[in-house]
Amino acid sequence: MPELPDVEVIRRRIAEHGLEREIASVDLRDPERLRGARPADLDAALTGYRFTAATRHGKVLALKVSCGWNLIVHFGMTGALVLHADAGDEPDHTHLACTFADGGRLAYADLRRLGWLELTDDVPRYLKTQDIGPDALSFTREGLSAYLADKGGTIKSALMDQSRVAGIGNVYSDEILFGAGVRPDRKTADLDETEVERVFDALHAVLTDAVELDADPGRMTDGAWLLPHRDGDGVCPRCGGALTSLKVSGRTTHLCPRCQT
Structure with a gap:
């Protein structure tokens, strides 16, 4: 699932x-991928206009259109937006194809068809009505500490609650907690101040570093990342011990029992 x-x-x-x-x-090929509007509305909102800005909040992308609308993109489990040169380069499972006047194309593709598109003229209001919380990277140290003190439950589920912390999913919650040296099944109420500070530092470091690596597991080659190992050799990149998995809030979770306490 695409995360922040x-x-x-x-x-x-x-x-x-x-x-x-x-x-x-x-060319909207799957009208079910469009919510809250008709295909004709999407055509009218985009054709003849330009995208003038691209913004992100959590896992949600907003493309500002020169007519005043915003195209909201939810990526679901397998969604992607792909710029390509011509029809021969179009990705499989394309549900929306925008052709530019210069001949280039923008495709929204989604294998599992769990993502969707919407139109809004007010992005902040849209996010509020969708109960999407503050972007994960907007948290201050004090803000995260106050949230975790109030939240309850496990630290992993707290990081993944999109209504309170937008952008972190199953993969990057594991990466953040590996970076912080904290077990994902620890209760937030049991974390001391030092551990919360480590979670905050890891949250910012992991998310920003992942972006700089193009979120490509193949480039995450140093000992800071679980991603190349969790479904691979199963070896902790730090201590060399065996990684383990367990269920936390119904989600398969990977950790190192030596490095995370």
Whole structure:
């Protein structure tokens, strides 16, 4: 599932290569991927206009359109936005294809069809109505400490609650807690001040570093990352011990029982 780093990488690519290009045509191939509007509404909101800005909040991407609308993209489990040169490069499972006047294309693809698109003229209001909390990277040390003191439950479930901390999912919650040296099944009420500070530091370091690595597990080659190992050799990149998995709030969770306490 695309999480904050994955969506930020997509946002940066769109911001660099997809803005200020006139949209010549819109091909919505799966109307079920559009919520709260008709296909004709989407066509009217995009055709003849340009994307002028790309912003991200948590896992949600917003593309500002020159007519005033915003195209909201939820990526679900397998969604992606792909810029490509021509029809021959179109990704499989494309549900929305925007063709620019210069001949380039922007495709929304989604293998499992769990993502969706919406239109809004007010992004902050939209996020509020969708009960999407503050972006994970907007938290201060004090803000995260106060949230965890109030939240209860496990630290992993607290980090994954999109109504309170937007952007962190199953993969990066594990990475953050590995970086902090904290077991994912620890109760937030049992964390001391030093452990909360380590979680805060790891949250910012993991998310920002992952973005700089294009959220590509193949580039996460030093001992700071579980991703290349959790479904691979199963070896902790720090201590060399065996990684283990367990269920936390119904989610398969990976950790090192030596490095995380």
